[in-house]
Amino acid sequence: MRVLVVTVGSRGDVQPYVALGKGLQAAGHHVTLATCARFRTVVTDQGLAYGQLSDDILQLLDSTAGRAAMEDATGVFGSIKTNIKLARQANPINRKLLVDVWAAAKQAEPDVIVYHPKALAGPHVAEKLGVPVVLALPVPVSVPTGDFPLVGLPALPLGRWYNRLTYRLAGAGYRMYDGMVNAFRRETLGLARTSGAALTTRLPDGRPIPVLHGISEHVLPRPADWPAHVHLTGYWFLDGADRWQPPPALVDFIEAGDPPVYVGFGSMAGRDPHRLTRVVGEALRLAGVRGIITTGWGGLEMVEQSDTNWHLTQAPHDWLFPRVSAVVHHGGAGTTAAALRAGKPSVICPFILDQFVWGRQVFALGAGSAPIPQRKLTAQRLAAAIREVTTNADVQGAAARLGRSLAAEDGVANAVARIDAVLDRAG
Incomplete structure (x- = not known):
């Protein structure tokens, strides 16, 4: 069968879907993964067909306004003025992404579409083509659940009704x-207008769209009030x-x-990566530990190599994390999962949205320090957290x-089985 996987966003919004695509390909499917052009080689290097999507959303996030939003955001209540401005700038970008x-779908001719919720066109293109669709995230x-609030909104002690x-509120947004989206349906796809077009949850016949979460139940227990079409498969690593050959000097x-101690914030940079790099270096010195500092995609700057600090652009987490004592990071879903699978405690310094959720969850599981939001990050606070996770036997044991x-777990295999079941039903 031909599978079109569609995802939009940063590296953390792409890498799990590449893993899922590889699993689908290993199961005998032909997979096209459509995502932003910046990640073309990430897709093709793994042997998957590539579908081109615009890079404009990433360029917006890399802009001064985008970096300011990441620095200011504490959930959705951060810097309202900045985020409204970003939303306005994103409108033409989203229109282009729909097209x-x-x-990409016309080229791939899929038998099923698997899509990230940021790819608003996913279910509508599937409707036009008459093929099944799966929401994967x-x-x-x-x-909705009463167990926890929407990512980005505060966890208030108001009970399940509040959650x-x-x-x-998200639906209203x-x-x-x-x-x-309805203009796209009418003008491009020739489909009729539909209610709630941007957040479609049901198929044209009224059945719910199957939902797969690439999350482990060991980290986020499945809410009892989720319906049967919603699944936690385990992480997609x-x-x-x-495939990676480490530099001999790094091994030495x-x-x-x-x-x-590993320190890296991926593409999360905020306004001033230079200041953040200084804070990290001083924290490692105060904690009395050696560090591997990764620049990632702009989160930190290069540092001078020394006997105590080593600089990397990037390295596979599954190679590097088992070799460190702790992982200091931004709390992205993928980095959080990789640190946990390696059995290493985390110090999470979140910038935005779900990063706060994973910071709280890792702390609640006893597998890391209390999260330190980036706006409150100081060398002293970071050093104290590093000392805690590198010396506390309870944290290390958890x-x-x-x-x-x-x-x-094998989250990819579990997700592939669910997608195969959808194809079988569509028959």
Whole structure:
């Protein structure tokens, strides 16, 4: 069967879907993964066909306004003025992405479409083509529950009614895109207008769209009030250790003393990566630990190599994390999962949205320190958290036990089985 996987966003919005695509390909399907052009080689290097989507959303996030939004945001209540401005700038970008997804689908001729919720065109293109569709996501944002509030909204002690209400607020926010999506349906796809077009949850025949979360139940227990069409499959890991040759000098550095602490914030940079890099260096010095500092995609700047600090652009998490003592990171879903599977405690310094959720969850599981929001990050606070996770046996034990549980899961295989079941039903 031909599968079109569509995702939009940063590296963390792409890598799990590449892993899922590889699993589908290994199961005998022909897979096209459509995503932003910046990640073309990430897709093709893994042997998947590539579908082109615009890079404009990433360029917006990399802009001064985008970096300011990441720095200011504490959930959806951060910097309202900045985020409204970003939303306005994103409107033409989203219109172009709708058309891009349709073009990718016409080329791929899929038998099923698997889509990230940011790819608003997914279910509408599937409707036009008359093929089944699956919503797949690494963050629990699309299905209401009384167990926890919507990602980005505060966890208030108001009970289950409040938690469920937050998902209604999200639906209200999505309504701003309904006109755009309905125009796309009418003008591009030749389909009739539909209610709630930007946040479609049901198929044209009224059945719910199947939902797959690339999350482990060991980290986020499945809410009892989720309906039967919603699943937690386990994480979708894209391992690269067997394809990556580490620099000999890096291996020598790791083996020259106690395991170092990893520090990296991916593409999360905020306004001032230089200041953030200084804070990290001073925190490592105060904590008395060696560090491996990764620049990622702009989160930190390069540092001078020394006996105590090593600089990397990037390295496969499945190779590097087992060799460190702790992981300091932004709390992205993928990095959080990789640190937990490696059995290493985390210090999470969140910038935005779901990063706060994973920071709280890792702390609640005993596998890391209390999260330190980026706006409150100082060298002293970070050093104290590093000391805690590298010396507290209870934290280290909890992380190790959780790591063994995650290592025993195969989230990709579970997700592939669910998608195969959807194809079987569509018959």
